[in-house]
Every structure is written in C-alpha cells, then in structure tokens.
Amino acid sequence: MFARGVAPDYLVTLDVRGRRSGRTISLPLVMAVLDRQRYLVSNLGNKAAWVHNVKATSGRAVLRHGRTEHVRLEEFAIDRRAPILKAYLKRAPGARPHIPVDKDASLDEFAAIASEIPVFRVLHSGDSR
C-alpha cells in the first residue's frame, strides 16, 4: 500500500493467532515508517505476548486499518534496528516510558538497546524479500 504512494496509517490493528488459545488476538500498534518500509515494534520488549504469537505463526498476521491486509512480519536484524527505533519513538509518545532511551538520543544509544526491542518488517504475505 505505502509502496504505491498512499499515506500510511500510523495506528493499526494487528490480528495474530494466539499460540496457546488458538483464538485471534487483536491489539492496536503504532507503525514506524522509514524509507517507505513499514515496521512494527514491541515497546514491551521480547516478553510481549504478541511477539511470541507472531513468531509461533512464522510471521503470519493481519493488519486492519479500514481494510484488511494479510501480511508477513519478518523479524528485523538487531544491528539494523537503531534508525527504526528512533523513528518509532518519534512517532509513538505512548511508548517512550517503556524504552530506556530518549527520543532524541543518538543512533548509537538506540543500537545499544536494540537487542531488547523486537522489530518486525511488514511484508505483503506474498513478499519474499
């Protein structure tokens, strides 16, 4: 969608299958956008239930924001997360208390905490990049 030049929705609903209940679990998430790529960030770190659920479904999930988008969430490499975390924190004031780095901190400071904050790149379910 964004690649086709439409402004992104920064607040989205993520639907993912619960790894234990098998039921669809929905939650609102702030989307980070950098270089025309979309990312979802877990401000509660690796312990967030949705992160475990996404991993258990091999990244299969649905984004809803007026339309339904079947996506694949690909965990992003730790050493490339820093600029995304910075873009995310700028966009998501509600996440700031959970991330121990100021929104205006240097990329090095973001890199230092990157392993604790999972980042997923949003791919169309058919994409294999």
Added chain:
Amino acid sequence: MTSQETIERGPLRVAIVGAGPSGAALAILLNRQGADVTLFDDVRRPSLLVGESLIPAVVPILRRLGVEQQVASFSCRKPGATFVWSASDQVRVAFDRFAPAVFPYAYNIPRPRFDEALLVEAVATGVGGVPARAHLQRARGDGARAELVLAPETLAAAPALGGRQPDLIVDATGRARHVARLLDIPARVGPRKDVAHFAHFEGFRWPETAGQVLVNRGRAGWSWCIPLRDRLSIGIVLGQDDAAGLGRAPEERLARAIAGDDALSSIAGGARRVTHVATYLNYQLISERGYGRGWVMAGDAFGFVDPMLSPGVFLALRSAELLADGLAPWLSRREIPSPDELERVMAAYARVQSAMLAAWLELVSYFYDGRVAALMRAGRTWNAAGSGLLKRALDSHVARHVGLLASGAATTARYSRGLLRFLGRHALRGVDPAELAIR
C-alpha cells in the same frame, strides 16, 4: 441564493481528541455513518483505571459497537450488586429480576483492556489514528468560525486532514478536560470531596455469587469489591480527612482500611496485592458548558459522577451514541451541517447529557444521605407487620423503579425519579436517614 445551493457536500470531518471509551466509541459510530474521523491519542494508559464495573444499560451499546463478544472474552459477567449498609440493612440486586426493562447482566472489566478493545475496533474499521496528543488553540469563534482549532503541529501530524481544520473537534480527554482548561469553562462540583484508593488482589475469599459486585458502607466512607476474571478489585472511598487518618501513603491507607473493616478483612485479609494502589480525587463534576462553535465535549470531559453505582462508562458510551445519532441525518445525506445546524445538534446533545449527569448525581445522593437504606428498612418493618397483596405489589413496584434508575435503564425517567423523591420524603416511617448515611 437558495438554501439548496448553500449545502456543503462531502463527509463530515471530525477530529476526536482522546481514545478512551467515549472517544473510541464515537469514532466507531461516526466512521460507520460515513464521517471522516481522525482520532488523536498517545496510546498511553495507566495500568489501573476506575470504572471497572459496568451497568446493564451498557450492554446494548457494546452490541451496537460490535464489541460485546470481545469484551466478554476477558471480562467477568456481573449478575447484580449487593449493598451492605449494616448487618441488618442489606439489599441484593439481581438484574434479571427487572428484565426485560433492564438488561439481565452487565460486565466487570479490566479497564485498560476494555479501552484497548474499543480502540482496536475503531482503528480496524478505518478511523484514522494519530498516535500523538493533540494540541488545541483558541480561535475567534464568531459567525461561521470555530472557537477552537487544532494547533499547526497537530494538524501536520494528521496527514489525512490535508492541512484543513476539521468541521468538528470533540474533546474526549476524560478528566484532563483539555477544552475546559483551555477556555476557562467552570464546572459545577458535587458536594463530596472524597478520595478513592484501589488495587487488585489475588488469593481472596469470595462470599458472593461469581461476578456480583459488593458495596459496603464503612465506619467512614464506603468500599467496593469488584470481581474480575482472575482477581478482585478493592477500593475505598472516603473523605480526605478520614483518608489522612489512615496514613500518608495510599498503600498504607488501603491496607489499614481493609484490616479495620470486618467485611473487607474477611474477604481480603489473606489476599496478596498484585498492582500498585491507584488514587482518584474529585468524583462529582459537571461542566457549565459542553459545546461551542465547532467543538463539543464527550464522556468524562463533559462531566462525571460518583463511582458508587458505576455509571461512568455508561455515561461515556451514551454520550458517544447521542452525538452520533444527532449527526446521523447529515451523515446519511453526505452533507456537512452548517455551523448553526452543528451548534443546534450540540446544544440538544448537551442538554440531554447534562440532564443525565444531574439525574445520576441526584440518585447517588440518596445512597450517600441514607434515604435509600432508610426506605429499605422502613419497607422491611412495614412488611413485617403483615404482608398482603397490596403491600407485595407496592414493594415490587418500588423495587422495580429503583432498579430502573440504578441500572441506567431509566435514570432520567420522571416517574421513577418522582417516586423516589416522594418516598424519600413521605415513606420513611420514622426511620432517620442520617443514621444510615455515609460519612
């Protein structure tokens, strides 16, 4: 120029500031009706929020919003409430006794999750969410011009608005009451200056039916016990001097209140507190003005009343319904109301919302000043003197109307309110309400 030529076509553009229950519900309803809705919220929620117990009148609104099933999946079904004024003055209300006039159940909800479910629904159905706090500015507010506008940086943060001010700004900022503060709008404050402390507990002993809410008059103030799915919410509400007498820290006050109250200690004496202790102040407030040129207040931003009868979430969701229904004629025609028409819709809404808040405040006052408990005692002694068909019918009639009032089914109904007023004045049969008042 004919009036036909002055009609502006296109979706009504609404900016809602705050995605609590009123803001998110209004966003869902307006979006479904075809409005172009932008919802500003920084998606930051405290882990504890007051308003964990719903009244039955909420359930039809949850159904209309399409979220009842979702809410039921994480909530505890509430069959009724028990009010304990003294060892001999107790009443146990089951909502299904008043069905079908009253919805037969309600829910006890983990509030942050409830709020999240509404936000999820709003975003999923296409409301444009902006994860930022909106900043508002005063404007001239004469003629066709709005009294309030979004600040330039807020407008810029919402690409969907395309740099144009919305037709309507809704203040759904809850108790923060951003517009009231910005425009210096005064409020009528209720007579009680209470403070509430509450927390969640595990390992408690529950003497009641599952989900039944317990309201207990204490030596000072009152307490609530709200069963949630896997824990119990316990709160105390008392005057600020009485609270200070229990200690300085909220944790100390809550612990001492539980230990010093027989009913609470029998439930939570061995329980483990699993959250911090949240504190709320100022429970009764109605804004003197709820709308202006191009803006309106919804939910708690307009006003809130005491939590004793749990009307908070209902009042928030009902305000969203009233606003959406008021705008429906224009939305269905894909027209934008003129500033005068918009103001008339907002005025009609504000009258109803003010009347609802006032009715709840009046009803709550009957519980605080002891008149409801006195009526119950008077009825009991009257029935003890022999019960005939007429007595039973009258008893049932009064109970039904108190049920209609307190369930939200008919809180503003003239007859029910008039009946309670009449009985409170003329049917106490020598029982002194002061003896049963909440200090």
